Amino acid sequence: MRHIVIGAGAVGGSIAGRLAETGQDVVLVARGAHYEALRTHGLRLTTPDGTRVHRLPVVEGPETLVLRPDDVLLLSVKTQDSAAALDTWSGRPVEGGGTAGELLPLVCAQNGVENERLALRRFRHVYGMCVWLPSSHVDPGEVVAPCAPYTGMLHLGRYPSGIDATARRISASLEKGTLLAPLVPDVMRWKYTKLLANLSNSLGALTGPLDTDEARLIQRRAYDEGRAVLSAAGIDSVSPEKAAEVRGDHLGLDPHLASGRDGSSSWQSLSRGTGSIETDHLNGEIVLLGRLHAVPTPVNETLARVANTFAREHRRPGSMSVAELAALIEAASGAAAE
Template identity: 65%
Template sequence: MRYIIIGAGAVGGAIGGRLAEAGHEVALVARGAHYEALRTHGLRLMTSEGTRTHRLPTVDGPAALGELRPDDVLVLAVKTQDSEAALEAWGPAPVAGGGTAAERLPLVCAQNGVESPRIALRRFRRVYGVCVWLPATLVEPGAVSAAGAPLTGILHLGRHPHGTDETARRIAADLEKAHFEAPVVPDVARWQYAKLLGNLANAIEAVSGVLTSEEGLALFARVRAEGEAVLAAADIAYTGEEEQKKARGNKIRFEPFDGSERGGGSSWQSLDRGTGTIEADYLNGEIVLLGRLHGVPTPLNELLQRLANTFARERRAAGSLPVAELVRLADEAVAFVQEERAPRP
């Protein structure tokens, strides 16, 4: 199988680079300065084993690849806010022997949140979800750092909305040979919703910096509790802490190399690069949506969604809002909702 990595940034670059190292055919899809760097200099993948450069076919869209092959696997690794545009471009791409990518090829959504597989299923017949545990950073155009060890990441995958098949098992086998653990599960959404709860911290980190203070961690606990209440009201199952810990074990440790430091997560990286967009609508915003559908107030997640989008739109510096100020705004948001819901005399 050939893997076409649509969005060869931090996660996509790490997966594509590792698959290439394991001997698999890989093509990268990127845009802007990252595309130019990959085309000119190749993908520099930095891990605890050292830095390697992979000169892989790199394109900015399906037309540059020509007719796709029946054995192609499309790996969607863009941020969720970019999914619709990517799917619109790749869905109609012709496949040798007849038909289109949307009709014939498997699409693997290796992204945060739970929305992209739902978006994809409107266009693609065969959609696979992935719960991504993969510490990776787009260091600069053309360079990706993946500092997890001994495994680069853990990628639970399965059919969306549920089930498994031989294609999932073949993809998992390839990932297992490429420094990943890739359990094939019939209930991948259960893992994705658990990851979603953890990703509710992304917006806190993006606007106020890496969560290290007691104040920040206490705020995240409140934000997560709000998310858990919403999932309970929506009757959505998710894997518990013990099951997640058992799955992770000590398989992924952050091991600095060549002076590398643990950077911020995906939302922090979006602000740091000044992309102008952020994935908060599909993380905190997912909880807000479910809360509105099921009558559960979500003032903390609403606040974080709004702040993250404002920071992205106005290109404010990542981590520039003091945690104490964020906590003050959170308390105000909760108080406002409580006042609105209080019985009137």
């Protein structure tokens, strides 16, 4: 089995590095300065057990790569980039006949719940992955994954549901190293739980660490809106208590590696000045469902709107005060009540 990691950033780079450490066949897919750094210097992965440089094949796209029937595509781009990546890869020929979309398994190792739907339009064999893997990618060629004894927990299942032989093979491949990949027949229940946890990504990206009562109140209100929306939509999720119990002490955070970086994907997008942020598929997912089911979501709507503004204007992460954000939320709450 060869693992083609499409989007070798924080999550993709961490998984790729850990796979490579167990001698598995890995190809990285990256763009721009990150691609150049990976091609020239290799993937520099820092974990609690040290820093390793992995010299792995790296490509910018499928044009220079011959796809094989034993390939697994691991999609780890942000959701706003998924459609373009899926279109790029789905029609590519596979050695021996057929296309990637017809033959190859595609795993959505991403936050949010939209990627699998996008993928299933283009790929016949789609797998969801609920990613609990705190990591950061700010500098080209470098990834920091601060958890031990395991780097991440990656619940895996076929989309929309089920477990099959391919899922078992992928799970076994991941678990050869310091990754946990539990197989679950209801992977989207786990991903909706992660979605609720990710609603504070934008808050931390806008205002910095959530270490004040006012910030934690906004975090709680965003989460409560999310729970209310999922309930109204009839969408089931794993309880946070159950999720925490399953993770247990497998993902202990090394404070030295984690210090100085928010760690969330939204913070990293603003730090790198990419001009886009995935908040439309996190907070925005709650806003969408709220509008469909007549549930007001002023906190998530404000977080999505302001985070998008930060991304477009290339504003620094953490540069808005909690009080300023709270005032915007109260204004939105008042408008929603009218």
